[in-house]
Amino acid sequence: MTLIAQYHVEAQTGIGFLLQQGHILTVIDPQGEQVADLVAFGQSYKTEWLSSGRSIDYSETIYLTTGHVLYSNRSTPMFTIVEDTVGKHDFLFAACSSEMFRILGGIEGYHPSCFENLVKNLSPFGITGDMIPTPFNLFMNASVLPTGQIKIAPPLSRPGSFVRLRAEINLIVGITACSTEACNNGTCKPIDVEITN
Amino acid sequence: MTLIAQYHVEAQTGIGFLLQQGHILTVIDPQGEQVADLVAFGQSYKTEWLSSGRSIDYSETIYLTTGHVLYSNRSTPMFTIVEDTVGKHDFLFAACSSEMFRILGGIEGYHPSCFENLVKNLSPFGITGDMIPTPFNLFMNASVLPTGQIKIAPPLSRPGSFVRLRAEINLIVGITACSTEACNNGTCKPIDVEITN
Numbered sequence: 001m002t003l004i005a006q007y008h009v010e011a012q013t014g015i016g017f018l019l020q021q022g023h024i025l026t027v028i029d030p031q032g033e034q035v036a037d038l039v040a041f042g043q044s045y046k047t048e049w050l051s052s053g054r055s056i057d058y059s060e061t062i063y064l065t066t067g068h069v070l071y072s073n074r075s076t077p078m079f080t081i082v083e084d085t086v087g088k089h090d091f092l093f094a095a096c097s098s099e100m101f102r103i104l105g106g107i108e109g110y111h112p113s114c115f116e117n118l119v120k121n122l123s124p125f126g127i128t129g130d131m132i133p134t135p136f137n138l139f140m141n142a143s144v145l146p147t148g149q150i151k152i153a154p155p156l157s158r159p160g161s162f163v164r165l166r167a168e169i170n171l172i173v174g175i176t177a178c179s180t181e182a183c184n185n186g187t188c189k190p191i192d193v194e195i196t197n
Numbered sequence: 198m199t200l201i202a203q204y205h206v207e208a209q210t211g212i213g214f215l216l217q218q219g220h221i222l223t224v225i226d227p228q229g230e231q232v233a234d235l236v237a238f239g240q241s242y243k244t245e246w247l248s249s250g251r252s253i254d255y256s257e258t259i260y261l262t263t264g265h266v267l268y269s270n271r272s273t274p275m276f277t278i279v280e281d282t283v284g285k286h287d288f289l290f291a292a293c294s295s296e297m298f299r300i301l302g303g304i305e306g307y308h309p310s311c312f313e314n315l316v317k318n319l320s321p322f323g324i325t326g327d328m329i330p331t332p333f334n335l336f337m338n339a340s341v342l343p344t345g346q347i348k349i350a351p352p353l354s355r356p357g358s359f360v361r362l363r364a365e366i367n368l369i370v371g372i373t374a375c376s377t378e379a380c381n382n383g384t385c386k387p388i389d390v391e392i393t394n
Contacts, residue, residue, distance in 0.1 A: 045327075052250070053291030053331035056347070058300050062289065063345030073327060075296030092259065092289070094250030099272030103255050130242070130270060134250035134331075144341040148260030150253070 005195040007175075009036075011188040014117030014176035016125055018043065019167045019195065024082070026164045027138050027175060028192040029157040033185040035178035037095050037114040037135035039122075040070075040078050043170035046126055048072045052091045052134040062144065063088055069168075070136060076169060083164040086157045090140035092150065095132060096180045114176040125172045132174075138163050140183055154185035202392040204372075206233075208385040211314030211373035213322055215240065216364045216392065221279065223361045224335050224372060225389040226354040230382040232375035234292050234311045234332035236319075237267075237275050240367035243323055245269045249288045249331040259341065260285055266365075267333060273366060280361040283354045287337035289347065292329060293377045309376040322369045329371075335360050337380055351382035 004023065007015050019025055019040075027036050042048035054071040056062055064070065065087045070079040094100070097115035101107040119129045139155040177191040178184060201220065204212050216222055216237075224233050239245035251268040253259055261267065262284045267276040291297070294312035298304040316326045336352040374388040375381060 047325075047327035049327075051291060051331070053289065054297075057290045057297060060347055061345040062341055062347065073291070073329070075294065075300065092250065093254045094248060094270070097272065100251075100254060103272065128244075130244035130246075132270070134248070144259055144345075146343075148258040148341075150257055150259065 001196040003194065003196055007193040009175060009177045009191040009193060011177050011190050012112040012179040014114065014121045014174060015193065016121035016172070016174045019171045019173045021167050021170050022197065023167050024164055024196045025167060025173065026162050026194040026196065028160065028162040028194065029139055030159060030192050031189045032157050032159040032161065033155045034157065034189040034191060035140040035155055035183045036138040036191040037118065037176045037178055038138055039118060039132060039135045039174045041127055041131070041172040042072065043172055046172065048074050048076065049131065049133045050078055050136065056091060062091060064091060078168055078171060079165040080168060081163060082166050085161045086139055086163065088141055088156050090137040090142040091134065092142060093134070093137055093140070095135050096178065112179040114178055117176045117179070118174045122172065122174045127172065152183055198393040200391065200393055204390040206372060206374045206388040206390060208374050208387050209309040209376040211311065211318045211371060212390065213318035213369070213371045216368040216370045218364050218367050219394065220364050221361055221393045222364060222370065223359050223391040223393065225357065225359040225391065226336055226352070227356060227389050228386045229354050229356040229358065230352045231354065231386040231388060232337040232352055232380045233335040233388040234315065234373045234375055235335055236315060236329060236332045236371045238324055238328070238369040239269065240369055243369065245271050245273065246328065246330045247275055247333065253288060259288060261288060275365055275368060276362040277365060278360060279363050282358045283336055283360065285338055285353050287334040287339040288331065289339060290331070290334055290337070292332050293375065311373040311375055314373045314376070315371045319369065319371045324369065349380055
């Protein structure tokens with residue numbers, strides 16, 4: 001494996017970048033217990049987006065891990081998860097946003113959010129806010145109870161935990177270090193990203 | 198309540214229509230055990246779409262029922278569920294599509310699908326295939342096991358079961374009578390729709 005790029009994503013920030021078909025994206029939680037939101041779009045068709053609905057449908061599970069494929073809304077494989085040292089991630093929740101902090105947290109003032117960080121970092125690639133789909137929320141520990149209720153617990157990731165994904169087409173990728181204290185055991189921390197081939 | 202419009206959606210077909218803020222949409226399963234996919238877009242901003250991710254997030258459950266609000270990607274309330282005689286619906290699965298029948302069912306030839314029926318019936322309103330989000334799948338009986346695996350069972354709806362939703366903004370709405378035999382206890386059946394105020 002040759003290192004092509006390396007990004008350090010500071011707490012409550014994000015990055016946007018192009019990822020070539022066949023290259024490997026590794027998302028690392030350097031300190032542990034930190035969520036990273038991942039979205040992707042086709043380079044050929046920017047209106048093609050990572051689809052939780054298709055990925056969950058074709059995998060027949062809400063917990064996608066090693067061996068599972070992340071599909072686009074057009075049913076195109078976008079990523080294959082080739083290695084996962086944690087095994088529990090969320091694919092149900094929208095990116096946190098100022099509206100979420102207001103509706104669920106009663107926070108009327110400014111709060112950094114994954115949605116803002118995705119839009120800011122993906123706009124140079126022609127992606128607008130209304131195009132942001134439900135992210136694959138790496139390391140987010142959301143359990144569905146038999147009643148349907150969702151319970152958020154601290155991520156199961158430990159310092160150095162990672163998920164490795166192979167790009168199946170040329171992609172525009174957005175990744176954040178999640179801004180919601182409640183999802184990250186109280187403290188928002190950084191995320192590291194590596195691209196290799 | 199005054200009846201404004203009434204639609205009979207034949208098995209494996211769909212409809213598209215405008216729905217005015219404050220009007221009530223009732224989706225009825227006339228024969229029982231039949232799924233109806235529901236998607237919606239803003240009339241003011243067609244790029245505003247019904248968001249499973251935001252709706253699940255703000256409701257803190259995957260089973261939305263009476264009293265819950267269905268939100269857009271912009272966190273705007275689109276619908277409030279005012280009455281629900283069934284209480285179990287799915288908000289995880291993408292609309293069935295020719296690709297789904299190929300990937301999961303091994304069907305290479307033509308099969309009617311909710312995705313095709315949504316696109317066909319929403320295109321006169323300026324909605325394209327890439328804009329179709331994960332639908333609110335009324336009456337679809339999908340349970341999440343503790344392992345995360347999803348189990349599909351026959352809908353709990355009986356003849357005449359219905360869900361009543363109030364439009365919270367002016368909407369473009371698409372509804373299908375679901376085309377997947379396996380979700381409808383073996384037989385695809387019609388759906389009835391009423392608009393009242």
